[in-house]
Structures are given as structure tokens and as C-alpha cells.
Amino acid sequence: MPLIDDEGNLFGVVNVIDALAVCLVIAVLVAGVAVVGVLGDGNGAAEPETAGNESNTTPTNQSDNETVSAGQPATQYATINLGTQSDYIAEAVDEGDQAAVATDGHNLTITDVYVSPTNGGDGHVIVRAKIDGEYPPAESSKTAFQFDTNSVRLGSQLTIDTADYVLKGTVQQLEDDGTTLQTEQTTVQLESNVSETTADAIGIGDEYRFAGQTVATVTDVETSELESSSKVAVDLEVGLVTFNRADTRTFGGRSLETGSQITIRTAQYDFSGELVRRGP
Numbered sequence: 001m002p003l004i005d006d007e008g009n010l011f012g013v014v015n016v017i018d019a020l021a022v023c024l025v026i027a028v029l030v031a032g033v034a035v036v037g038v039l040g041d042g043n044g045a046a047e048p049e050t051a052g053n054e055s056n057t058t059p060t061n062q063s064d065n066e067t068v069s070a071g072q073p074a075t076q077y078a079t080i081n082l083g084t085q086s087d088y089i090a091e092a093v094d095e096g097d098q099a100a101v102a103t104d105g106h107n108l109t110i111t112d113v114y115v116s117p118t119n120g121g122d123g124h125v126i127v128r129a130k131i132d133g134e135y136p137p138a139e140s141s142k143t144a145f146q147f148d149t150n151s152v153r154l155g156s157q158l159t160i161d162t163a164d165y166v167l168k169g170t171v172q173q174l175e176d177d178g179t180t181l182q183t184e185q186t187t188v189q190l191e192s193n194v195s196e197t198t199a200d201a202i203g204i205g206d207e208y209r210f211a212g213q214t215v216a217t218v219t220d221v222e223t224s225e226l227e228s229s230s231k232v233a234v235d236l237e238v239g240l241v242t243f244n245r246a247d248t249r250t251f252g253g254r255s256l257e258t259g260s261q262i263t264i265r266t267a268q269y270d271f272s273g274e275l276v277r278r279g280p
Contacts, residue, residue: 071137071140072134072135072137073105074133074145075130075132075176076131076145076175077131077173077175077176077178077179078128078131078158079126079171079172079173079181080126080127080160080169080172081125081172082167082168083169083170083253084118084125085123085124087123090124090210091123091211091212093110093113093115093127093165093211095111095113096109097110097160099161099162100163103148106132106133107131108131108147108160109129109130110128110129111130111179112128112179113127114126114183114241114243115210115211115213115215116210116243116250116251116252117211117215117252117265118253123210124252125169126181127160128178128179128181131147133148134146152171152174153174154174155170156170158171172245183241183242183243184242186256186278186279187219187237187239188237188238188275189235189237189275189277189278189279190238190264190274190276191234191235191236191276192234192236192272193229193231193232195231196232198232199234202223202236203218204218204219204220206218208265208266210265214241215241217238217239218237219239220236220237236264238262240262258275258277258278260274261275
């Protein structure tokens with residue numbers, strides 16, 4: 001029997017063209033299976049890792065997974081000396097004022113204010129403030145209490161930035177509690193020679209008000225005429241609201257020392273006298 005007969009059949013059974021087509025299809029299928037085996041199954045399955053391809057993987061950076069220790073939140077109460085300020089600035093400082101702070105969880109709120117006038121008419125301002133901040137973590141090189149981006153300790157400078165004013169002061173006390181300042185009533189004896197008009201205007205109970213606060217009250221007054229003078233000698237007893245700083249009583253930012261000058265201002269008169277005696 002011939003290999004291919006007159007009708008083009010192979011061995012007289014299968015057409016040659018059909019046989020070639022079947023062989024081509026089988027070859028394509030075999031090639032496709034080989035490609036899939038190399039690239040994966042098409043569903044995201046990757047080639048199994050071997051010692052050869054493990055060397056091409058990027059090692060995990062352990063520092064990316066480390067947790068940075070946070071500070072320990074804490075609250076401190078500070079006495080801050082804001083120094084001498086213009087009378088209108090001194091009057092603007094009030095309880096409840098809050099500082100603008102960029103650090104989350106940090107706050108500063110004024111809880112008490114002491115303002116006393118200077119002889120020049122300005123105001124000496126001291127505040128008590130509640131400060132919400134944090135202590136650094138144990139591994140930090142810093143140890144002091146932190147507020148915003150600054151360390152807060154005795155003697156350090158602290159800025160109070162509010163909607164109405166920006167003032168910088170010195171931290172004089174830093175404690176775990178206490179919202180009020182240490183103020184007390186101090187009796188002083190003042191002497192001066194004044195005009196008869198001023199002497200007549202002075203009366204017991206007169207108040208010296210400054211920045212919205214009563215800072216001095218007349219508790220007693222004695223007058224006597226001077227020979228060959230139109231002046232009148234006045235002995236004035238005054239109760240001053242003073243601030244106790246390191247066991248030293250201050251008024252107008254100065255300690256109350258014998259010989260110092262203190263001015264009392266009311267709506268009716270100004271009286272400037274020499275401090276000759278200080279009582280309790």
C-alpha cells in the first residue's frame with residue numbers, strides 16, 4: 001500500500017492536511033504549558049523561593065518596626081514673673097487666659113494674677129499657670145519637664161502667647177499642685193508733706209485700684225500743721241496687697257524696705273510717701 005494514496009490520505013486512513021493541522025495544535029498546546037510552568041499559573045502564584053532567589057529579596061529594616069517611646073504626660077503649676085508692663089497690658093492679663101501651643105496635648109492656662117503698680121504708673125505682673133506638658137522618656141537625654149518644645153525649670157524663660165498679648169517671663173516656682181499665688185496684706189506707715197487740699201481729701205477706707213484690682217487701702221491717717229509752711233505733715237497707714245517671694249514681701253516688683261518711696265493713687269489725689277515702718 002502506498003504511504004499516501006491518490007486521494008491524499010495517509011495510509012489510506014487520515015488526510016495528510018488534517019494530520020498536519022492536528023500536529024500543529026498539539027505543538028502549540030505543549031509550548032503553552034511550558035510557558036505557564038515558567039511564569040506561574042496566572043493567579044498570582046510565584047515561583048517557589050530557593051536559595052538562589054532568596055538572595056535577591058530586600059531585607060526588612062528592623063528600625064522601621066521599632067516603636068518610638070512617648071513622653072509621660074504631666075501637669076505642673078508655675079509661678080511666672082512677667083516683669084514690668086504698661087498699664088494697659090497689665091490690665092489685659094486675666095485668669096483663664098490660654099496660650100496658643102503647637103504641640104498636641106500641651107496647654108497653658110493662667111489660674112491667678114497679681115498686679116502691683118510701680119511708682120512710674122506701670123504694672124508689675126506675676127501669674128500662676130497650670131501647664132500641661134510631659135516628662136521625656138527614660139532613654140532621652142533630656143530630664144526636665146517639657147512644655148511645647150521647651151524645657152521648663154526654675155529660672156527658665158517661658159513665653160505666654162495669647163490672642164491679646166505675648167509676654168515672656170521667668171519661672172520662679174514649679175510645683176505639682178496649687179492654682180493660687182502667695183499674696184497677703186502688709187501694713188506700712190508712710191510719711192509725707194502734702195498740700196492742704198490733698199491732706200483734706202485723704203480718708204480712712206480710700207482704695208487704690210490698679211488693673212481692676214484693689215492693691216492698697218488707707219486704714220488710718222494723722223495730719224499736723226507745719227510751722228512757716230503751707231504744707232501739711234501726713235502720717236498714713238496703708239494696707240498693701242503684697243506678694244511673698246522667698247519670704248520677702250514685695251510691692252511693685254520691689255521689696256518693702258524702710259526708706260523706699262510708695263505712691264498711693266485714688267480718684268481724688270496722689271500721695272507719695274516714705275516708708276518709715278512696716279507691720280505684719
